[in-house]
Amino acid sequence: MANKSDYSAEQITVLEGLEPVRKRPGMYIGGTGAEGLHHLVWEIIDNAIDEALAGYATSVSVTMQADGGIRVIDNGRGIPTDIHPKTGKSTVETVLTVLHAGGKFGGGGYKVSGGLHGVGVSVVNALSAKLIVRVYRDGKIYEQTYERGAPLGDLKVTGESQQTGTEITFYPDQEIFKETISFSYDTILDRLRHAAYLTKGVHTSIADEVSGHRYSFYFEGGIQSYVKHLNIGKDVLDEDIFYVDRTLEDTQVEVALQYTDAYTETIKTFANNVLNPDGGTHLTGFRAALTRVINDYARKQGLLKEKEENLSGEDTREGLTAIVLVKLPDPQFEGQTKNKLGNPEVRGYVEAVLNEYLNYYFEEHPAIARKIVGKALLAARARKAARAARENIIRKGILDGASMPGKLADCSSKDPGDSELFLVEGDSAGGSAKSGRDSKTQAILPLRGKVLNVERARLDKMLANNEILSLIKALGVGIEESFDVRGLRYGRVIIMTDADVDGAHISTLLMTFFFRFMKPVIDEGHLYLAKPPLYELVRSGSKENVYAYSDEELNEIIDTEITARQKAGQTSEDATTERIKQAGFSELKRYKGLGEMDATQLFETTMNPEQRVLIKVHVEDAEKADAIFNKLMGTEVDLRKSFIQSRAKFVKDLDV
């Protein structure tokens, strides 16, 4: 295809029509699935946010209409309605029908929040079966309607109003979006939350006319509030949050950061309000400045001896939560997922701003600075201890495949395809599992007591914990640098704990371990939770018992039995225990722990592949999961308990 410079001026004008957009939508919005569909909304929201960033709008509201349309309105100046000299049409119509016409706003500002690098609202117009634009400006209401990008008439005045702003309602074209044209409330909610965090002082809101759900965001503190939100449930080194907002050349650099006592780091980077999951030059600059300022301060204060080696970047980022936001006119994104900022000059800008302002902050806040350096020194020591522990383990061959942990009752099959490892809480249940199991395909590793909370332990402590070491050896995948999921000795790793809160706590600790150190085991679908029965209904006068795995299942069983007996005239309505009797069960047993079942019962109800129920653990959204694990594996035990009992985030797989 000839490149741009081959076209003459008028041809570029022709190209700016909207036909190409409908021919190859993927070129403009990435795809025509749900993600591409939502890019339409992002473009409109970004234009409204740009009006806020330019200092004229203070609110952006999104409504998911009952008729399938999406309405976005801001209270900015309103798109100009004057006739555009170049096209002889109103500026509104020009912005809506010419590609990239909206890129440059008046007043010298530039589009800074363009998720799609400002392809412009004309793309949304082209891909909408219908689009209505309303402009509130000069005391009037102007309106124009389009179908698939073509105006049905000229912009006309339809009323009067003292408010100002732009309102766009659009209906995605089903001819383009064949997969779906329905929007996700949660997806838009997340985007509006981010938009409010990244644009301090702006109100964003969403309302779903069908469900009635509505939510609004407003963060005076912008990214400082964002850091505060990310650190909920964690112990911070100091309440104060570092913040700097400086513009160098045409690039705005905004950074907020705060340290916690966690061992993980959470650094989110954004360019023009779009999250860059793979970082980029802004992250490189941030890291370089942080490491340099902390090392310089540590040496200046005599906390790091002359002969001691520098603190590593990793040491200085342990426990760090930071938001790095840059706004620039022409962001370049790299990598096949376009998730990495490539502009080389940005590294220098971020580094310069941070060097100057973080250094200044340390001088102004010596107590906080000493805490941050202190934590980095501890991290450096632990890093060296972990290295020593790892070398020691590797030297002793502790992790080598050869020696299996003593407590492991392995299965005879060596084929991961048909073998599974049960991680069982406690020795008594471990004993029953060992004797009840199918020893050809089922291995048992009893884990004593509370598995180490790896969320709060560094590698050196972890490798000193026998339970964790046994687990690492039994799995056969090594750890850290030597980790290789292809070494997994079992097709399924099944966490089998009591159905009470402590059991759930242990299973969460184990899931944290896998999430933090063996995430591919989860991602490749090897990790499961066993589902032991909660109740046993003993049928009077018979050995045959019925098991219920949840309260609703228990009621279902009882109701079914009662209905059956009512039909046979054998019973009448009555209270719960009566209900159980009338359902023909003389006893209801509530299982507190696996240990209350004998080996056969445990096998039949929870281990037998023919009738057990397994829940496959998978991480829907690493970012969310990270937040959950961070928050819940911190010090807030009650937070952890409520999570376990109500919101465990995994999808249930009925495994026959």
Ligand code: 28F
């Ligand atoms: C619901 C989505 O799109 N809001 C917008 C403005 C304001 C101006 C503008 C937009 C074309 C090239 C100038 C007004 N007054 N919300 C929105 N608000 N576009 S889009 O101008 C676009 C023109 O440059 C605006 C003075 N200058 C700019």
